[in-house]
Amino acid sequence: MKKLFIDIGGTHLRSEVCSDSEIIKESVSSNDTGLLFYIDQQMKLHPTIDFIGISYAGQVDKGVIISAPNINIDEYEITSEVKQRYGIALEIDNDLNCALRAEAAYWKSSNIAALYIGTGIGAAVIDQGILIKGNANMAFEIGHIPYRETPLVCGCGRNNCVELYASGSGMAKWLRHYGSRLEPVLSQLKIGSDRNERLIVSEFEEALLHAAGVLVTLANPEILVLGGGVIEQNPYLATLLREKLRHYALSPALQGLRIEISVLENAPLMGAKLLERHHG
Numbered sequence: 001m002k003k004l005f006i007d008i009g010g011t012h013l014r015s016e017v018c019s020d021s022e023i024i025k026e027s028v029s030s031n032d033t034g035l036l037f038y039i040d041q042q043m044k045l046h047p048t049i050d051f052i053g054i055s056y057a058g059q060v061d062k063g064v065i066i067s068a069p070n071i072n073i074d075e076y077e078i079t080s081e082v083k084q085r086y087g088i089a090l091e092i093d094n095d096l097n098c099a100l101r102a103e104a105a106y107w108k109s110s111n112i113a114a115l116y117i118g119t120g121i122g123a124a125v126i127d128q129g130i131l132i133k134g135n136a137n138m139a140f141e142i143g144h145i146p147y148r149e150t151p152l153v154c155g156c157g158r159n160n161c162v163e164l165y166a167s168g169s170g171m172a173k174w175l176r177h178y179g180s181r182l183e184p185v186l187s188q189l190k191i192g193s194d195r196n197e198r199l200i201v202s203e204f205e206e207a208l209l210h211a212a213g214v215l216v217t218l219a220n221p222e223i224l225v226l227g228g229g230v231i232e233q234n235p236y237l238a239t240l241l242r243e244k245l246r247h248y249a250l251s252p253a254l255q256g257l258r259i260e261i262s263v264l265e266n267a268p269l270m271g272a273k274l275l276e277r278h279h280g
């Protein structure tokens with residue numbers, strides 16, 4: 001028997017078909033590949049697949065895809081459709097929840113929060129070993145807490161989200177607003193000659209401290225693990241948080257807190273593999 005694990009984001013769909021003897025890895029563009037279409041292809045190639053685990057860069061709840069800002073959705077009722085077509089189980093969760101499952105296993109922690117910063121900024125929390133989901137699997141959507149009014153529009157439609165400052169997409173929006181041609185790369189903006197470009201960096205840092213302070217104050221984790229492309233390229237952000245977070249969080253919530261950078265190569269895909277444990 002084989003198992004299919006998928007990590008689908010705005011750019012790539014990465015998959016692994018695992019059997020006892022081998023792992024077949026694949027990466028394709030997610031722009032022109034619908035998820036159900038991809039599963040159909042894999043089921044033809046590997047008819048003995050008996051479980052599918054998916055990490056999804058969008059909102060999912062109880063096996064149903066609700067929305068995804070950057071993914072072409074070819075089937076919302078993905079779990080029931082796959083069950084109907086192939087009679088096999090499929091488990092799907094959002095990418096941050098999947099990543100945090102993998103982080104919790106790696107750090108061997110049952111009180112852990114993840115803060116990932118890439119195109120957006122997202123968080124997930126495991127408390128006493130239980131992943132906090134909320135009523136519609138929307139808990140700890142830290143990117144969209146109200147922060148400061150801006151002349152910009154967030155992906156959610158509002159103009160005051162913390163994601164408009166502390167994310168790759170936020171930086172890109174500010175650069176366009178100021179008429180800058182630079183890429184939203186912190187290290188380049190930091191040394192720029194333009195005052196507005198340097199302002200984007202200091203406001204990014206301030207907003208990140210605010211978001212992390214809210215997360216730690218509300219969730220009181222033992223470990224705050226940082227990940228995502230912006231963190232990978234700017235590990236100094238972990239030092240910034242270690243040095244300054246005390247000014248942004250309730251101090252008892254910081255007692256014993258460790259701030260770590262993720263060392264996992266693909267935490268969401270690793271987390272998709274852990275979904276099998278929850279199935280049944």
Ligand SMILES: [Zn+2]
Nearest residue numbers: 144154156161
């Ligand atoms: Zn928003």
